């Protein structure tokens with residue numbers, strides 16, 4: 001059912017979540033992480049985000065996973081590069097210089113297929129999922145990335161006014177998923193201009209999750 005929702009949205013081009021420019025909070029807060037050039041950044045549930053272009057331009061490697069092959073085909077068209085396509089278990093692997101994107105269900109992605117990751121960048125991934133899925137998602141993400149640090153951008157608002165996705169993620173929920181494994185650094189809270197979906201007052205939050213060793 002959830003899969004159909006996202007496939008339908010891509011087929012009908014109902015992708016209001018897709019930003020036509022690099023995410024402003026990514027651009028503002030990324031440099032503070034002082035990540036070495038060439039580091040490998042994972043984008044779960046990546047869509048065809050322009051953030052991938054921006055990260056590549058900054059000299060990073062990108063690995064992502066996205067359910068919709070429509071999105072992944074459009075991403076490589078936008079990147080103006082022809083990927084090599086192979087099959088890896090239940091997933092398809094699109095690869096070009098410095099970028100690997102898996103097509104399929106995030107929960108099918110293994111640690112072996114993913115490879116080493118220096119940072120997870122989660123923009124609109126956690127918020128895309130229902131509460132039971134979020135518990136599975138955070139556990140699986142931690143496992144396949146071996147608790148790599150994360151930059152997380154998510155929304156918070158009164159979920160009784162607007163139904164998700166995007167779902168509202170409170171600080172308490174972030175702690176429930178991650179506080180056992182990471183120090184949670186709250187980098188910013190920014191009001192969403194005009195409210196969520198143009199109606200509901202909302203804030204966008206930026207978190208940095210630093211692994212506890």
Ligand SMILES: C[S@@+](CC[C@H](N)C(=O)[O-])C[C@H]1O[C@@H](n2cnc3c(N)ncnc32)[C@H](O)[C@@H]1O
Pocket residue numbers: 006007017018019044045046047048049065066067068071104105106107123124125128
């Ligand atoms: C809200 S969008 C965000 C996309 C991207 N992160 C961005 O910022 O534009 C969520 C994306 O997750 C994808 N998705 C949903 N469930 C998924 C799953 N189980 N595995 C992989 N991708 C999934 C959807 O197709 C959709 O493109």
